[in-house]
Amino acid sequence: MKLLRTVGGWFANYPLFVSVLIVGLVVAHFYASQSWTVLNVAAALANTSAGDVQGTLTALALGVAGVSAMVGGFAGVVVVFGLGSENDRFRLLRRKGSRRLRANWISVVLSSFTGAFGALVAAMIVVGFGAEPGMWVLEVCLLATAHAAIRLTCLLAGLAGIVDSEDEDHERAEKTVRTADIIGDSPPTR
Numbered sequence: 001m002k003l004l005r006t007v008g009g010w011f012a013n014y015p016l017f018v019s020v021l022i023v024g025l026v027v028a029h030f031y032a033s034q035s036w037t038v039l040n041v042a043a044a045l046a047n048t049s050a051g052d053v054q055g056t057l058t059a060l061a062l063g064v065a066g067v068s069a070m071v072g073g074f075a076g077v078v079v080v081f082g083l084g085s086e087n088d089r090f091r092l093l094r095r096k097g098s099r100r101l102r103a104n105w106i107s108v109v110l111s112s113f114t115g116a117f118g119a120l121v122a123a124m125i126v127v128g129f130g131a132e133p134g135m136w137v138l139e140v141c142l143l144a145t146a147h148a149a150i151r152l153t154c155l156l157a158g159l160a161g162i163v164d165s166e167d168e169d170h171e172r173a174e175k176t177v178r179t180a181d182i183i184g185d186s187p188p189t190r
């Protein structure tokens with residue numbers, strides 16, 4: 001269980017580790033597809049009714065670029081929400097999270113930009129050099145976008161939890177009746 005918690009901590013706190021792992025997985029997929037052609041997505045697309053593999057991969061690349069841009073825009077909103085809030089809980093989060101939290105926020109934005117611009121590059125590679133090399137670049141971009149979306153969702157869930165706690169504290173404070181209000185400001189006369 002401790003090993004699982006340690007590995008989970010690496011995934012949660014070190015986004016660069018996850019990004020390097022993504023590239024490693026795509027490289028492993030590339031080498032595996034050389035031995036087992038059933039794993040080669042470009043070859044599978046060539047044998048489908050899609051017909052125009054280049055057109056299909058270009059459309060997929062542009063779709064990934066669009067999704068990456070949406071994730072990047074939403075990341076900006078979440079980061080500004082987390083950075084711009086002035087309540088005590090957000091200040092405590094920023095202070096305690098410091099470098100790891102900053103790495104997560106920056107990772108979400110950078111992974112989105114990498115996915116968007118990389119997918120555009122993948123589309124150009126598909127058109128200029130063929131489906132096979134462009135497909136591998138597109139796979140990295142797709143996984144980088146998924147990484148950004150998952151990390152962004154986790155950050156948003158954490159920020160929403162802080163907002164919920166702050167709302168509960170505010171509601172509790174509103175419902176609390178001061179002792180002086182019950183007894184009165186002055187002691188009763190005898």
